[in-house]
Amino acid sequence: KNQVEQSPQSLIILEGKNCTLQCNYTVSPFSNLRWYKQDTGRGPVSLTIMTFSENTKSNGRYTATLDADTKQSSLHITASQLSDSASYICVVSAITGGGNKLTFGTGTQLKVEL
Amino acid sequence: ETGVTQSPTHLIKTRGQQVTLRCSSQSGHNTVSWYQQALGQGPQFIFQYYREEENGRGNFPPRFSGLQFPNYSSELNVNALELDDSALYLCASSLETRGWGADTQYFGPGTRLTVL
Numbered sequence: 001k002n003q004v005e006q007s008p009q010s011l012i013i014l015e016g017k018n019c020t021l022q023c024n025y026t027v028s029p030f031s032n033l034r035w036y037k038q039d040t041g042r043g044p045v046s047l048t049i050m051t052f053s054e055n056t057k058s059n060g061r062y063t064a065t066l067d068a069d070t071k072q073s074s075l076h077i078t079a080s081q082l083s084d085s086a087s088y089i090c091v092v093s094a095i096t097g098g099g100n101k102l103t104f105g106t107g108t109q110l111k112v113e114l
Numbered sequence: 115e116t117g118v119t120q121s122p123t124h125l126i127k128t129r130g131q132q133v134t135l136r137c138s139s140q141s142g143h144n145t146v147s148w149y150q151q152a153l154g155q156g157p158q159f160i161f162q163y164y165r166e167e168e169n170g171r172g173n174f175p176p177r178f179s180g181l182q183f184p185n186y187s188s189e190l191n192v193n194a195l196e197l198d199d200s201a202l203y204l205c206a207s208s209l210e211t212r213g214w215g216a217d218t219q220y221f222g223p224g225t226r227l228t229v230l
Contacts, residue, residue: 004156034218043118043204043221044157089156101170102147104156 002027004092004105012111017080021108023073023090031093035064035075038087038107047075047088080112117141118207118222126228127195135190135225137205145169145210146188147219148180151202163188164210192227200229 004025013019025033032051036044048057048064050073057064063076077084087107094101117140127133139146145164149157159172163182177193186207192199203226206219 036221043206043223045221046218049218101172102159104149104158106154106156 002092002094002101002103004090004103006088006090006105006108008108009106010109010111012113013080015080015082015112015114018076018078019080019110021075021077021088021090021110023075023105025071025073025090025092025103025105027071027092027094027103029095030068030071031095033064033066033073034091034093035062035073036089036091038089040086044089077110080110082112082114085110085112118205118220120203120205120222120225122225123223124226124228126230128230129195129197131195132191132193133195133227135192135203135205135227137188137190137207137222139186139188139205139207140220143207143209143220144186145208146182146186147206147208148188148190149204149206150174150199151204151224153201157204160190195229197229200227202226 007022034049035047038044047062048059050057050066052068061078066073087109089107090105092103119138121136147162148160151157160174161171162169166182179191181189202224204224206221208219
């Protein structure tokens with residue numbers, strides 16, 4: 001069964017600090033892995049999308065890593081800001097005979113405080 | 115803003131009824147995906163349409179059906195509503211070059227469905 005597990009479930013950090021969110025998956029055959037940011041009551045917004053051959057990808061203060069061998073990914077947030085408070089969702093895409101299928105993690109709820 | 119719009123914003127239905135949710139894709143996008151997100155959970159993939167044909171389906175029963183129109187807007191239809199269908203329904207559009215879901219998906223704000 002395809003699964004995506006994220007940790008921690010929730011996280012509170014002080015503004016300006018760094019943090020790292022983890023994602024482990026058992027999805028196959030692997031196509032790509034995506035990180036999304038979802039503010040409360042709004043649709044998710046894409047941060048990064050990584051294919052099998054990509055190990056690291058940055059988008060401003062967000063840096064995602066991917067280890068396809070161990071099936072792990074991380075999202076590192078540098079110099080956190082209050083606006084970073086949101087749910088961060090890891091999504092893994094698999095290609096099957098019936099087309100592509102996305103499996104979502106349940107997200108890490110991040111809260112940045114003063 | 116992603117350029118993806120959904121209607122209605124909120125909807126209340128009773129058990130057994132049918133509902134149609136609508137999604138207008140971002141201009142130039144040829145693929146739309148639908149998701150169900152229960153409170154406190156991550157989105158669950160319902161299905162995807164690529165150039166008006168279903169291109170992948172999650173673990174949802176046949177009473178969840180969809181359409182994609184020539185202008186690439188889309189509908190999600192749910193028949194025989196159940197209480198557990200209460201959720202935020204998200205659509206996401208993307209420009210897929212091979213129908214393999216490799217490109218960034220842009221999400222709409224969602225439709226909040228409540229089934230009583």
